[in-house]
Amino acid sequence: MIDAHLKKLRLRDDISAEEERAIRDMISEVRDIPADRVVIRRGQELRESLLLIDGWVGRTKDLRDGGRQISELQFAGDFTDMHAFTLKRLDHNIATITPSRFGVAQHDKVRATLERFPHLARVYWTMTNIDAAIHREWTVSLGRRSALARMAHLFCEILERLKVVGLTQGNEYDFPLTQQELGECLGLTSVHVNRTLQQLRKRRMITVEERRVAILDLPGLQSLADFNPDYLYLENKPR
Amino acid sequence: MIDAHLKKLRLRDDISAEEERAIRDMISEVRDIPADRVVIRRGQELRESLLLIDGWVGRTKDLRDGGRQISELQFAGDFTDMHAFTLKRLDHNIATITPSRFGVAQHDKVRATLERFPHLARVYWTMTNIDAAIHREWTVSLGRRSALARMAHLFCEILERLKVVGLTQGNEYDFPLTQQELGECLGLTSVHVNRTLQQLRKRRMITVEERRVAILDLPGLQSLADFNPDYLYLENKPR
DNA sequence: CGCGGTGTTGAGACCTGTCAAGACGTGTGG
DNA sequence: CCACACGTCTTGACAGGTCTCAACACCGCG
Secondary structure: OOHHHHHHHHHHOOOOHHHHHHHHHHEEEEEEEOOOOEEEOOOOOOOEEEEEEEOOEEEEEEOOOOOEEEEEEEOOOOEOOOOHHHHOOOOOEEEEOOOEEEEEEEHHHHHHHHHHOHHHHHHHHHHHHHHHHHHHHHHHHHHHOOHHHHHHHHHHHHHHHHHHOOOOEOOEEEOOOOHHHHHHHHOOOHHHHHHHHHHHHHOOOEEEEOOEEEEOOHHHHHHHHOOOHHHHOOOOOOO | OOHHHHHHHHHHOOOOHHHHHHHHHHEEEEEEEOOOOEEEOOOOOOOEEEEEEEOOEEEEEEOOOOOEEEEEEEOOOOEOOOOHHHHOOOOOEEEEOOOEEEEEEEHHHHHHHHHHOHHHHHHHHHHHHHHHHHHHHHHHHHHHOOHHHHHHHHHHHHHHHHHHOOOOEOOEEEOOOOHHHHHHHHOOOHHHHHHHHHHHHHOOOEEEEOOEEEEOOHHHHHHHHOOOHHHHOOOOOOO
16 A cells, blocks of 8 residues: 555655565554645644555645646655644645545654654755755756746656656656646746647657557657656665 | 854754854865856766855856856855755856855765754755745746846845844845846846946835945835745744 | 536736837956 | 956847637547
């Protein structure tokens, strides 16, 4: 059930059998949430963190004018709010995009586990640092890349991240976002998302249909996006 | 010398005298770097982290077309690359904006200290999580706010962060960025930065002169920016 | 069968970028 | 001490990318 999570961790560092047991023991409960729900609300005091077992989830912030910005997408295997273990409340919402299943880890239990296994503390610290790295790359996208390159970049990122947890088939993956939501990731209106998608299709780089993305020309897409996967830290090192 | 750093930590959690000694012991050396230098280069293997003692520094990423995006600013008291302790290399550069002084912490020493004081591990984890929160807020700025609101927001953020370490005088602070560099933070060209600054001046919200910012109408600026300091976690809680 | 959400298209407006030129201050070398 | 180069700030004219508003097609679902 948390296999995707272990895959994600083990891509970055070795996890012993004992540590694996400790991780499994942290999850006390499973919770299913429908699509389009705010699971964690900004500011709320938190005593538990949620491990995403299945579904797509986003970190979102609402704006005064009714708009919304998604600052990161999350997939199976991601601890959506491990940072709440230290922050105690979040500065953003956690909102489901699809129906999702979460494992619940009580902070008391997390704390005991991480004090017993300082190495695991470093591993989870690494994971939140990778989240920050993803944020930085989005900052670059939003600040400096054109709508077209920005969108190409996002499709490249999602491919790499889903690969880690075995959710790709070749260069294809399920893609449940509406054009509206895609725009909320990219800082674009849904109208412009629509036109930009058409450009990617016309260039025969991707197809998007039936909630599924197929990347036809990955090198071309990566080059268009100026995509360099270094920021995802897809490498096993002792942490 | 690391007083600003301790102020920053103690704003978020209590640090015992023993922990303070351990922190001081982590710093083995002081290093002075001139302005406009890349201190840490993307990808470089790191065995130490740098605590900024004095000066202004930015996390930067270079683009194919010669452009540059700054994804975060850092001031005295900030550990510029504590995340390298777990990541082992960075996905971005650390570049000085002004001449800067750093304290050096060897990772071996950091590791021993944090294993001895698990509470300090959580405190530093908290700090990197706050960096991530700042990244998210910049994502919102770049994705959804106008040039004017984005700039107003940055001036509000800098005021709050400098206040923590005692580098403000009322609502004024030294501000060493060129308009070019300010544009690299905000995803704007220097030409547009110039025009946007003029708007802020015309509205009598700020003055910027002689490398110094004075905020004349803080409530107005915050409202224009839709600024909410929650994301800076300016509160003392046990971590 | 009607309704709401989603995707698509068009026309026009507006924000921001591009290119270019000049003013100003500062540091450097002759 | 002057001449000059250089970086920074400023301004203007224009281009272009993205947004806004609007309308319509399509589809799943109650």
